[in-house]
Amino acid sequence: MASLRDHQEIASLLKQLNERVNSLQDQHVEADRVAAVKAARDLMVALDTPQEALMKLVYAPTHALCVRIAIDLDLFKTLAEKDGPVTLEELAAVKNADPVLVGRVLRVLTGIGYVTEHDERAFKANKMTKHMTGRFAIATSQFIWDGMPALASIPEFLEKTKFKNPSGAANGPFQYAEKIDVAIWDYLPNHPDKLDHCSTFMEGDRGSRPSWLEWFPVKEQVIDGFNKEEGDVLLVDVAGGRGHDIGAFHKAFPDAPGRLVVEDLPHVVDDIQNLDPAVERVKINMFEGQPIKGARTYYMKFILHDWSDSESRSILTHIASAMKRGYSKFIIEEFILADKDCALLPAMWDWEMMVFCNSMERTAKQWSELLESVGMKVVKFWYPPGDGQGIIEAELKDDDEPVQNGAT
Ligand SMILES: C[S@@+](CC[C@H](N)C(=O)[O-])C[C@H]1O[C@@H](n2cnc3c(N)ncnc32)[C@H](O)[C@@H]1O
Structure with missing residues (x-):
């Protein structure tokens, strides 16, 4: 009471x-x-x-479990394709599954609002059912589920590592659970299904949170300062996956001057399928160098949160040495964790970073310290509308400004 x-x-x-x-x-x-x-x-x-x-x-894990099984059973697809109620027997027949098992899945799906119960043993599609037929939604469920063994191993892993905040791409919970000793980015090419889940998830992980192109003053902060005499590249999307973000940039600013370049590991670049030919593709290993020198903008989304500070410093040192002082900008699109009243979405994302990459999301102070340590400085933290990623706008420090923490 x-x-x-x-x-x-x-x-x-x-x-x-x-x-x-x-x-x-x-x-x-x-x-x-x-x-x-x-x-x-x-x-x-x-x-x-x-x-x-x-x-x-x-x-609550049963929610994600039943959604994951429903994808394999084609439940969302079958319901969304039929404009009306579908019986339990019809749904089970699609994959020749046991109707008792399918009924158990559907009880949870109706409970969480992913499917509508039309009548006893009859179901209808709703907004979530339809959403779950999209390739990004499917890959999101598949990819995050691929991390479940690692997630389940975290308490044991932390106990073994004496509750230190873990870091290091090749020795985290993912490696512990999968019994491997390489970073996820070296593991995925040998697991093509998981690589596809990962790359498709990345294409769609912005979700409905407003894109930086909608709320950040791109024209004023990036495009207007372009000067062909200084360098003919406007924007390099470093580790840009299949090029979805730079493709969106080109669509939003089709008349912007200068070259657009997406960079990633060779097998990812080879897998690019739908990208405007105006975007150039370059195969790199970002730990080994930055081939594009003096671009107006180096952009990185959801990269540094994959790596520890020391790994990030190796990546950033190459970006910093490619940047032109007083001209090049470094634009990072990542969560900026609030020091107080942190939104739940980035707080959960932080733990998923431990699951897959043994890394973490960062606060404004942690971003500033990281950038300072490689000879850059934050020009401004731009906070997003809602709970999405912000923009950390950075540039090289002036020659006479001190560099902290022994950057090269
Ligand atoms: C979390 S995804 C982010 C992709 C994209 N920026 C986005 O936000 O959708 C990380 C990306 O880093 C790439 N990557 C990992 N290691 C790399 C390396 N050593 N050199 C270049 N790219 C790398 C992966 O292939 C993947 O596309």
């Missing part, structure tokens, strides 16, 4: 939620959407008893 205090708390949270939803409906602002979701989550916490909240938390 809820106490008077609980009632007061619930009433206050309902009021907050109402205000946020009204504001979202009026202004369609991402920050209001994120705040409304947080208010709704706080309300759920207040409504649940602690005992029930804990049961739901520890059983």
